[in-house]
Amino acid sequence: MTTPAWKARAKSVRNKAEDAISRVTHMPPRRIRGDISPLWLDYHKTGQDQVDFLRELCGLQHDSHVLDIGCGVGRLAVPLTTALSKRGRYDGFDVMPYMIDWCDRNIAAYHENFRFTHADVQTTIGHDSGIDAADYVFPYEDNTFDLAYAGSLFTHLTTDGATNYLNQVTRVLKPGGVFVATWNMFNSDTEALVPGRSLRQVWPYEHGEYRLKDEVHPESNVAFDEVWLRPQYAKAGLRILEPVRPDATYSPLRVPKMVQAANLWYAVTIIATAPAHS
Ligand SMILES: C[S@@+](CC[C@H](N)C(=O)[O-])C[C@H]1O[C@@H](n2cnc3c(N)ncnc32)[C@H](O)[C@@H]1O
Structure with missing residues (x-):
């Protein structure tokens, strides 16, 4: 179905107005920022925190080639x-075309070493529409990246998609490259550590290795059992690289008091390395 001309014109006018504001604020309009998480109302601070984390603990260098999986609206890219x-070079991809469009117009247009790709998944x-996450082949050559990052991406995949994405990461990382990902993760001790926020309340639907918040929209929010998750990395x-850390960026401490985000108590960051030889 084609978009009526008046709608396309209205969208173009809105994009131009929002881009003019983005050029001053260096961030997307609130209309779009809110789609990645209420946390990203603190877009600059949390993005800079992630860059500091990648630099201090994950080997990010000024000339690294970085992959951002589920890049959203450029919170890391900016x-x-x-x-x-x-x-250095940056590649990001995401399933949402309007997010990629914003990043193209507001980041790639000014930085030729930054590239954004729509993933039709x-x-x-x-x-x-698009193909199943379990079959998606990342659109990059083998052994391309020094560092791959996936911030709250695996919180939107179930087991087959998640295992395929892990395999794709190994393929596109250079030997010895670093992979940083955040997950919702639980184990038999977790509930005791986060009292009052039971797994059943946060993710009511149990599927063995993973739990869902919403059965009708499985990818809306997924939590994985640590017993299942760790061997997937090895496979x-x-x-x-131990320890698995509570996630600093997705910390509940960042959430304004009125936002109910009990899932964030289960957010962890896992740093891993690809084999030293391919
Ligand atoms: C919570 S947002 C995080 C965005 C960004 N990583 C950040 O930290 O600001 C999750 C992002 O993953 C994207 N996403 C969800 N499923 C995906 C998939 N199968 N492949 C690529 N991106 C996906 C969403 O469109 C969304 O932009």
Whole structure:
């Protein structure tokens, strides 16, 4: 179905107005920021925190080639435009075309070493065409990236999609490359550690290795059992660098008091490395 001309014109006018504001604020309009999480109302601070984390603990260098999986609206990309030199490179992809469009118009247009790609992958959180996440081949050559990052991406995949994405990460990382990902993760001790926020309340639907918040839209919010998750890294050839940390960026401490975000108590960051030889 083609978009009527008046709608296309209205969209173009709105984009131009919002882009003019983005050029001053260096962030997307609130209309779009809210789609990735209420946390990203603190877009600059949390993005810079992630860059600092990648630099201090994950080997990010000014000339790294970085992959951002589920890049959203450039929360990591914007601070990377100053952290990476002209010799560094950034690639990000996401299933949401309007997010990629914003990043193209407002980041890639000004930084030739930044590239954004739309991934035509089907998901129940808003992109109902495209291929299954379990079959998606990342659009990059083998051994391309020094560092791959996936911030709250695996919170939107179930087991088959998640295992395929882990395998794809191993394929596109250079030997010894670093992979940083956040997950909702639980184990038999977790509930005791986060009293008052039981797994059953946060993710009522149990599916063995994972739990869902919403059965009709499975990818809306997924939590994985640590007993299942750790071996998936090993099967993909990725070695986890201990410790697995509570996630700083997705910390509930960042959430304004009125936002109910009990799932964030279960958010962890896993740092892993690809095999030293391919
Ligand atoms: C919670 S947002 C996080 C965005 C960004 N990583 C950040 O930290 O600001 C999750 C992102 O993953 C994207 N996403 C969901 N499923 C995906 C998939 N199968 N492949 C790629 N991106 C996906 C969503 O469109 C969304 O932009």
